[in-house]
Amino acid sequence: MPHDHHDHDHDHHHDDGHAHAHLPPDPALRVKALESILTARGLVDPAALDAIIDTYENRIGPQNGAKVVARAWADPGFRTALLEDATAVVAGMGFYGRQGEHVTVVANSAGTHNMVVCTLCSCYPWPLLGIPPAWYKSDAYRARAVREPRRVLAEFGVTLPEGTAVRVWDSTAEMRYLVLPERPAGTEGWDEDRLAALVTRDSMIGTGLPTAPA
Amino acid sequence: MTRVHDMGGRFGDGPVIPDAQDAPVFHEEWHARALAVTLAAGALGQWNLDISRHARERLAPTDYARFSYYEKWIAALADLLVDRGVLTREDLSGVAPEGPHPLAARALRAEAVPGVLALGGPTERDGGPAPRFVPGDAVRTLRPAANRRVAGGHTRLPAYAAGARGAFCRATARMSSPTPTPTIWERRPSRFTPWSSPRPSSGRMPRTRATR
Numbered sequence: 001m002p003h004d005h006h007d008h009d010h011d012h013h014h015d016d017g018h019a020h021a022h023l024p025p026d027p028a029l030r031v032k033a034l035e036s037i038l039t040a041r042g043l044v045d046p047a048a049l050d051a052i053i054d055t056y057e058n059r060i061g062p063q064n065g066a067k068v069v070a071r072a073w074a075d076p077g078f079r080t081a082l083l084e085d086a087t088a089v090v091a092g093m094g095f096y097g098r099q100g101e102h103v104t105v106v107a108n109s110a111g112t113h114n115m116v117v118c119t120l121c122s123c124y125p126w127p128l129l130g131i132p133p134a135w136y137k138s139d140a141y142r143a144r145a146v147r148e149p150r151r152v153l154a155e156f157g158v159t160l161p162e163g164t165a166v167r168v169w170d171s172t173a174e175m176r177y178l179v180l181p182e183r184p185a186g187t188e189g190w191d192e193d194r195l196a197a198l199v200t201r202d203s204m205i206g207t208g209l210p211t212a213p214a
Numbered sequence: 215m216t217r218v219h220d221m222g223g224r225f226g227d228g229p230v231i232p233d234a235q236d237a238p239v240f241h242e243e244w245h246a247r248a249l250a251v252t253l254a255a256g257a258l259g260q261w262n263l264d265i266s267r268h269a270r271e272r273l274a275p276t277d278y279a280r281f282s283y284y285e286k287w288i289a290a291l292a293d294l295l296v297d298r299g300v301l302t303r304e305d306l307s308g309v310a311p312e313g314p315h316p317l318a319a320r321a322l323r324a325e326a327v328p329g330v331l332a333l334g335g336p337t338e339r340d341g342g343p344a345p346r347f348v349p350g351d352a353v354r355t356l357r358p359a360a361n362r363r364v365a366g367g368h369t370r371l372p373a374y375a376a377g378a379r380g381a382f383c384r385a386t387a388r389m390s391s392p393t394p395t396p397t398i399w400e401r402r403p404s405r406f407t408p409w410s411s412p413r414p415s416s417g418r419m420p421r422t423r424a425t426r
Binding site: 102 | 219220226230231242254258263267273282284291292297300307313322324332335375386
């Protein structure tokens, strides 16, 4: 007698066999359940979770990277050192830490545009840029940035001058990249604070350009 | 073959949807909790960078594809907690024993958070052989891309870059690499293979990736 396959594939939980299948399927409830279990056993301090969230919501973000870029624009010696050994230089500004232990800075120039992706995961320089945006973590960006970077740039509204080479840097768990965009014209004599206000997050990932001076 | 996470160059994905520069860091409250509980659990010291990456990479392909980013984190964390013997499946099912866990003394406290996050977890190693290549050397990445010392399709060389010819561009730090043992993937000094990267060129698909 033929087997009736009707409904076999419906509502099938593919994570059967994995331990996480023992948690509720709804993501928010799943997180809550795990936090509750860990808290009940004294393995997690809810106040520490609040402190971690506060750190990445309010203290560590693209404003850090913008300070690095602005200083590189204003100080040629700093720029040279940054491109030579970014990890040490940004650590000297206090931008060292988790998910940014090793950093390379790649500089845009006339004719060359740099762009950063992590195809295998979503590695990103946290101490300089904070938590990556959703699109950076998306399958579409991870899959396409290395194959058709110009099309991806177009989806960000970025069109590069004819003949510009695009270099795509694929991050590793260890090595994170920051793009040093070109200093916008018309900013001669600006101080670092004023320059930093032109540096967007996406311009440091390479999917955007700095804001033009008003 | 490598694993499902090795998606660089894959066809079939739709457009990238940019967000506003001032979009919230966490779009849902549970995203923030998922990140925080993962970092806090990591501070218990029961796994390292390679183990946690492995946990996400080895999610079933169907799960990997349907899970959002933080769903992957939380599923991998649950798997890790059980695999590393911190919790049991029964604990996850809600029949956890009462009372403090033997590792409770290692729990990350709020006042320690800034220091722990600032400390990071550097993977650079001292010593080891000198870089085998100098900038400009012609190199070819390995094919297939799978790591020869780690079973099950783990790789740090994405498939799209496997077998690619190019020029060595830069030696960075000496990094450790994952080496499996029956009980733990440890970070050990390994045969140091520095960057070998096709030289980026105009209009092509440049990439930089360490072969291991």
